[in-house]
Amino acid sequence: EDQVTQSPEALRLQEGESSSLNCSYTVSGLRGLFWYRQDPGKGPEFLFTLYSAGEEKEKERLKATLTKKESFLHITAPKPEDSATYLCAVLSNAGNNRKLIWGLGTSLAVNP
């Protein structure tokens, strides 16, 4: 069964304390992996798309990487404004039936 698991569920960091969020997946035929940021009471905001193992994308303090089994979202020297829930979604292609599977998210809090 296709599955996406994010860990940890919640993470609290001090400002400047770097860390990583994990998104592990078991899907049939990976077609792409997506990272989103969601602030409370708002819709998710697109961050990155990764298509193949070894690919990396960066944006400000965020860097996303992809292997054959998982993706990491590295946060370098985070600031309080990076506090949000980070969602991972994987596009599978089982039997030519594309489906987007969402993880439950990691809630990140960065203390000043």
Add this chain to the structure above:
Amino acid sequence: DGGITQSPKYLFRKEGQNVTLSCEQNLNHDAMYWYRQDPGQGLRLIYYSQIVNDFQKGDIAEGYSVSREKKESFPLTVTSAQKNPTAFYLCASSNAGRAGGYSPLHFGNGTRLTVT
């Protein structure tokens, strides 16, 4: 600025009433989607539409209906048949993806529906 507008932000209804959630986009995207978000669960797809006058059921379509009469608009009706309608509803849109791929979704800011 281009984007997706969902209205209203908060909606309250009595059990047994149908209610329609609005979603409008000016991104010129072909595809539009409705998701439901509940605490402790990932986003779940209700309906999607890849072209005007056509739409398909998602994973949890029971108790919901949609229409796609215009490219810009994709309203969702939550009917009285939906057993647990209280949730945060998200509308999204996307371009046609690259060959074999998938264009990222652009989301609205949601409508929180409470049914009592």
